Amino acid sequence: MNHCVPDFHEMNDDDSIPTPSSFSRPKKTTTGEEEIMELLWQNGQVVVQSQNQRPPNRSASSGEVVIPSDREIRSSAEEQQHLFIQEDEMASWLQYPLDDSSFDRDFYADLLYSTPPPPPLTTATAQPRAAAEIRPPPIPAPVARPDNPPRVQNFVHFSRLPIRQRTARESSTVVESNETPAAAPESRVSHTVTDSGPPVNADSATVRTGGTSAAAGTCDYTVASSPGSSPTSFSGDTHQPQHKPAAAAEDRKRKVREVDDNECQSEDIEFEAAEGKKQGCGSASTKRSRAAEVHNLSERRRRDRINEKMRALQELIPRCNKSDKASMLDEAIEYLKSLQLQVQMMSMGCGMVPMMYPVGVQQYMPAAMGLGMGMMDMGMSRPMVPYPPMMAGSAMPNPAATVAHMGPRFPIRPFHMRPVPVPDPSALQPTNHADQVSNSTAIPQNQPRFQNFPDPYQQYLGFHPTQLPIPLNQVVVQHDANKPSTSKDIGNPHNQQTGIKTMLLLRHFTLYTE
Amino acid sequence: MSSRRQQSRQSGASRITDDQIADLVSKLQQLIPEIRSRRSNKSSASKVLQETCNYIRNLHQEVDDLSHRLSGLLQSTDADSAQATIIRSLLM
Numbered sequence: 050m051n052h053c054v055p056d057f058h059e060m061n062d063d064d065s066i067p068t069p070s071s072f073s074r075p076k077k078t079t080t081g082e083e084e085i086m087e088l089l090w091q092n093g094q095v096v097v098q099s100q101n102q103r104p105p106n107r108s109a110s111s112g113e114v115v116i117p118s119d120r121e122i123r124s125s126a127e128e129q130q131h132l133f134i135q136e137d138e139m140a141s142w143l144q145y146p147l148d149d150s151s152f153d154r155d156f157y158a159d160l161l162y163s164t165p166p167p168p169p170l171t172t173a174t175a176q177p178r179a180a181a182e183i184r185p186p187p188i189p190a191p192v193a194r195p196d197n198p199p200r201v202q203n204f205v206h207f208s209r210l211p212i213r214q215r216t217a218r219e220s221s222t223v224v225e226s227n228e229t230p231a232a233a234p235e236s237r238v239s240h241t242v243t244d245s246g247p248p249v250n251a252d253s254a255t256v257r258t259g260g261t262s263a264a265a266g267t268c269d270y271t272v273a274s275s276p277g278s279s280p281t282s283f284s285g286d287t288h289q290p291q292h293k294p295a296a297a298a299e300d301r302k303r304k305v306r307e308v309d310d311n312e313c314q315s316e317d318i319e320f321e322a323a324e325g326k327k328q329g330c331g332s333a334s335t336k337r338s339r340a341a342e343v344h345n346l347s348e349r350r351r352r353d354r355i356n357e358k359m360r361a362l363q364e365l366i367p368r369c370n371k372s373d374k375a376s377m378l379d380e381a382i383e384y385l386k387s388l389q390l391q392v393q394m395m396s397m398g399c400g401m402v403p404m405m406y407p408v409g410v411q412q413y414m415p416a417a418m419g420l421g422m423g424m425m426d427m428g429m430s431r432p433m434v435p436y437p438p439m440m441a442g443s444a445m446p447n448p449a450a451t452v453a454h455m456g457p458r459f460p461i462r463p464f465h466m467r468p469v470p471v472p473d474p475s476a477l478q479p480t481n482h483a484d485q486v487s488n489s490t491a492i493p494q495n496q497p498r499f500q501n502f503p504d505p506y507q508q509y510l511g512f513h514p515t516q517l518p519i520p521l522n523q524v525v526v527q528h529d530a531n532k533p534s535t536s537k538d539i540g541n542p543h544n545q546q547t548g549i550k551t552m553l554l555l556r557h558f559t560l561y562t563e
Numbered sequence: 564m565s566s567r568r569q570q571s572r573q574s575g576a577s578r579i580t581d582d583q584i585a586d587l588v589s590k591l592q593q594l595i596p597e598i599r600s601r602r603s604n605k606s607s608a609s610k611v612l613q614e615t616c617n618y619i620r621n622l623h624q625e626v627d628d629l630s631h632r633l634s635g636l637l638q639s640t641d642a643d644s645a646q647a648t649i650i651r652s653l654l655m
Contacts, residue, residue, distance in 0.1 A: 378587035
């Protein structure tokens with residue numbers, strides 16, 4: 050890089066080069082000296098000026114000019130560049146702008162912000178020093194000339210960005226973003242070449258990345274992150290080639306993502322080639338370790354997500370005092386089933402009640418008492434009142450009450466409905482609520498057995514919980530169809546009646562859950 | 564579960580939780596209609612848990628709504644009618 054300086058210095062004389070003034074891109078390269086030399090892109094020519102020197106001419110509308118000038122510059126740059134900069138260095142440098150007109154345009158737009166452009170673009174060559182005195186300034190707020198006139202366009206690309214550290218990840222991305230117009234302003238700023246000592250060499254990767262991120266949206270992101278990271282990165286790794294390769298690898302990955310939008314892919318290829326050499330050194334291990342880190346991080350994040358959801362679920366389940374995941378999930382499953390059942394029952398009840406009006410109450414009572422309870426003696430026309438209280442006790446709307454008790458508890462309550470219409474609801478926990486589901490199928494079978502109320506319970510015991518989803522309506526229908534002879538008391542199958550019965554039956558089972 | 568725990572001894576706690584979670588998550592998956600309608604083998608634990616929480620909240624909401632409706636219906640019926648009893652039972 051140092052050798053380039055002379056060229057640049059010489060170039061200072063070339064101020065004479067036509068400078069439309071509207072568009073000059075100061076490019077900062079950090080030479081060994083603390084001074085910041087800028088490569089000013091004036092009308093397509095590269096002019097090196099120390100930071101202090103500012104081209105006098107600054108057109109007001111640099112932005113506009115920039116765009117058209119981009120093309121000019123590009124073309125002219127080619128011609129001129131070789132004049133000012135050593136060929137090898139320039140070559141890579143040149144290629145970048147030439148490759149992509151659109152890119153340049155974007156790039157220039159960024160330059161408008163006039164902060165020294167973030168580097169790394171073009172140095173495809175592995176010789177960072179080369180013309181690149183242009184150190185891709187780390188992202189940190191550019192100490193250099195924040196007040197750079199917008200006119201001055203800094204050439205970001207010459208990336209030998211020193212930002213190649215681990216932390217440089219961000220910076221590298223930033224570097225990449227430098228290329229992208231979106232990030233430009235900030236990147237520019239960051240690029241003020243800090244005095245970091247040795248110029249960044251090999252960060253061809255960084256350079257590459259810079260180039261690639263054309264208008265990637267990531268640029269913005271990277272830019273944002275870079276300010277934070279760049280300072281460290283710069284200070285840290287100016288001289289760490291190993292980091293660079295590693296960073297390069299990362300950058301490469303990043304770049305790959307961004308490349309899609311990038312128009313400067315050609316440059317990337319160059320960089321990659323350059324990086325390849327560097328990669329050899331120790332990037333493999335770092336890559337692996339990094340991949341492992343990433344994997345661990347993602348794994349941890351996933352676990353955290355799951356734990357958080359488990360906690361939320363635990364809060365939803367009433368009276369869940371389990372700390373163990375598995376048991377908690379078990380309870381959740383049971384609670385969910387009971388809730389589903391409850392909702393079904395209630396919705397059925399809501400639907401039933403209005404329908405009951407047209408039907409004579411008398412019909413309902415026996416019907417309700419009959420099938421609904423299943424257990425009750427069909428022959429008896431017990432008043433329904435006693436029954437419901439029994440069920441009411443179960444507090445269906447309060448599934449929480451006994452959720453904890455739900456499960457494979459199959460205490461079959463003897464249904465002493467007839468003599469004592471109100472056996473404790475708690476006692477009525479005949480079977481798993483799941484069994485209720487089957488009532489549709491069970492009922493027909495049980496009809497003949499209604500007389501012994503305990504039996505129907507047993508019938509339900511075996512039923513498959515999968516039947517739960519069966520809509521109650523279906524159940525009702527089945528009832529009608531299947532119970533021609535149900536309770537003798539019930540002469541005509543009424544949908545409502547059967548529906549009610551079913552409902553009561555279900556309700557009964559629900560009690561269990563309570 | 565004990566077998567799982569024994570298993571886990573060598574692999575640590577993770578083995579238990581993984582197996583258990585997988586098993587229970589699959590059960591949950593069957594219960595939740597949303598997930599069940601999709602491809603059953605696709606969801607992750609976190610997704611299933613999330614859907615479960617949502618589903619339970621929805622069910623709570625439904626229960627509340629139904630309770631309100633039932634209580635309204637109850638008021639409109641005779642105190643001693645069959646319907647009333649039914650409703651009461653439901654609401655209890």
